[in-house]
Amino acid sequence: MTGLLKLRATGWFLALVVGAMPLGAQTRPDTGATLIHAGRFFDSEAGVFRANQDILIRDQKIERVGPNLEAPKGARVIDLRKYTVLPGLIDAHMHLLYLEDPAGGISMEGAKSIIIEGTPLRALHAAARARTFLEAGITTVRDLGNSGRFGDVALRDAINDGSVDGPRLLVSGPGLSAVGGQWPGLQANHADIAAEEYRIVHGPADAADAVRENVTFGAQVIKIYSNNTPNPAYLSVDEMKAIVEAAKRHGVRVAAHATDDAAVWRAAFAGVNSIEHAYRVEDSTLALMAKNGVTLTPTDIDSLTVIRYSEKSGPNGFKPRPEQISEILAGQRDRLRRAVKAGVTITAGSDNYLNLGWPQGRAAKRNLFAYLASGLTAIQVLQAATINDARLLGLEGKVGVLKAGAFADIIAIEGDVEKDSDALERVRFVMKSGTVYLGKP
Ligand SMILES: [Zn+2]
Known part of the structure; x- marks a missing residue:
């Protein structure tokens, strides 16, 4: 009886520890600051493409979007100016x-x-x-x-x-x-x-x-x-x-x-x-x-x-x-x-x-x-x-948009999708919640 209780207590403790940390993550999450030079950029709310936009990311989220943003000290900088940048x-x-x-x-x-x-x-x-x-x-x-x-x-x-x-x-x-x-x-x-x-x-x-x-x-x-x-x-x-x-x-x-x-x-x-x-x-x-x-x-x-x-x-x-x-x-x-x-x-x-x-x-x-x-x-x-x-999905402002407060879900495609739809097949960069899954940062 007590042995079983002890075992249970250990299991409970382990569950707490394991639940609190990432389990051998496939891709390590990146929580540092990142500045992306986006170049051509899709504003999904307005339904227009914009030029010369930068995206500042911190703690998995977009902190600021705009032209000529300064990279914070120690931030990683990613240059996507030759691509079209879209929300994931x-x-x-x-x-x-x-x-x-x-x-x-x-x-x-x-x-x-x-x-x-x-x-x-x-x-x-x-x-x-x-x-x-x-x-x-x-x-x-x-x-x-x-x-x-x-x-x-x-x-x-x-x-x-x-x-x-x-x-x-x-x-x-x-x-x-x-x-x-x-x-x-x-x-x-x-x-x-x-x-x-x-x-x-x-x-x-x-x-x-x-x-x-x-x-x-x-x-x-x-x-x-x-x-x-x-x-x-x-x-x-x-x-x-x-x-x-x-x-x-x-x-x-x-x-x-x-x-x-x-x-x-x-x-x-x-x-x-x-x-x-x-x-x-x-x-x-x-x-x-x-x-x-x-x-x-x-x-x-x-x-x-x-x-x-x-x-x-x-x-x-x-x-x-x-x-x-x-x-x-x-x-x-x-x-x-x-x-x-x-x-x-x-x-x-x-x-x-x-x-x-x-x-x-x-x-x-x-x-x-x-x-x-x-x-x-x-x-x-x-x-x-x-x-x-x-x-x-009830996720307005969190996904599907590149603006302050949204998760940093950002992709880059090669080409102008308005002139060449196959550009959608040419995905060169993928970030989800600030972590890069495709493309060299
Ligand atoms: Zn179905």
């Missing part, structure tokens, strides 16, 4: 713990991730993927489920304590869904397996309880499936209203997967904060979203991704011709243009969980090329991936 990009819709083989399909791959891969290995795989987001210039990610039972929380905590290099994560835990989750073809007598990946809800009281449960176990945002495509079920408006009310009580926001017009309308009517996907949506529903301040995360793919996906989806991978690609992408492009016209705020989120043989961060960033191909300007796209996402 944000991806508002990812699933870091899930990677789907295009030849597999969601039910088989989803069940495999639970039964064969398992949450500990998923989290380790996700840690490797997380590093590629930093390398792509994405310094903040909202991760929306498909993470087993809170594997996303573990990954976030490991990034926060310095054990793993990765973007700042805002995580949802398991998404709240009607029976079956997103796995069509599941046998009714094995339906419980979906509860390993989704929080299956039955009625408004249970839906509210699911919010409380997720928040208790570490969720910072609630993900719901207004319709759980590719399965045919819907949450009811009453269930979604109960979720929104419980989320407000716990100070978190609600992101709703909704792929058809009825699912979008009901979720927007119930008061969610963001609609994810909205592949099929009427103008009248977009008008309701604009009126209620519900944002849209168009998880669109670009033509390069379509080609790659086609190549990877089987031994005789279908090779689409340019006109076929345009046909595949016509619907999402039309929907994005209509959403902008209706006054809906566009946020950036990739939802790219496909194994395309690319670093996952790069695959995710192709989402921005989809917006460009739909006719959004480079400035609109950069605002979607910075200031608009920051507001959606």
Whole structure:
């Protein structure tokens, strides 16, 4: 008895010590003063590029921005004048713990991730993927489920304590869904397996309880499936209203997967904060979203991704011709243009969980090329991936902007993105919270 108590006490002491220090950090955090000569600089709030700006960083945050700043004594000086300097990009819709083989399909791959891969290995795989987001210039990610039972929380905590290099994560835990989750073809007598990946809800009281449960176990945002495509079920408006009310009580926001017009309308009517996907949506529903301040995360793919996906989806991978690609992408492009016209705020989120043989961060960033191909300007796209996402995540003033008080999340790309969109692929420098992850300081 006493031996056990002693052991417990030692364990408790160790937990305190370990919790107080970084655990063998992959990249050592830098808390000293830094002055960056930025040259061309993106002001995400104003939506303009500015010239001759310097950024002074201290204690992981931006202290001052302006022309000709003095470097404090002993400060590190970084010259980025030949690049375009941007706030670290944000991806508002990812699933870091899930990677789907295009030849597999969601039910088989989803069940495999639970039964064969398992949450500990998923989290380790996700840690490797997380590093590629930093390398792509994405310094903040909202991760929306498909993470087993809170594997996303573990990954976030490991990034926060310095054990793993990765973007700042805002995580949802398991998404709240009607029976079956997103796995069509599941046998009714094995339906419980979906509860390993989704929080299956039955009625408004249970839906509210699911919010409380997720928040208790570490969720910072609630993900719901207004319709759980590719399965045919819907949450009811009453269930979604109960979720929104419980989320407000716990100070978190609600992101709703909704792929058809009825699912979008009901979720927007119930008061969610963001609609994810909205592949099929009427103008009248977009008008309701604009009126209620519900944002849209168009998880669109670009033509390069379509080609790659086609190549990877089987031994005789279908090779689409340019006109076929345009046909595949016509619907999402039309929907994005209509959403902008209706006054809906566009946020950036990739939802790219496909194994395309690319670093996952790069695959995710192709989402921005989809917006460009739909006719959004480079400035609109950069605002979607910075200031608009920051507001959606409740992190306005902290990320997605280069100004005093914000975290020093700063990237540099080579080239003028307004003239050459491929500049977005040429990330030469990445800093998160004042620590450099890519590029020589
Ligand atoms: Zn998703």
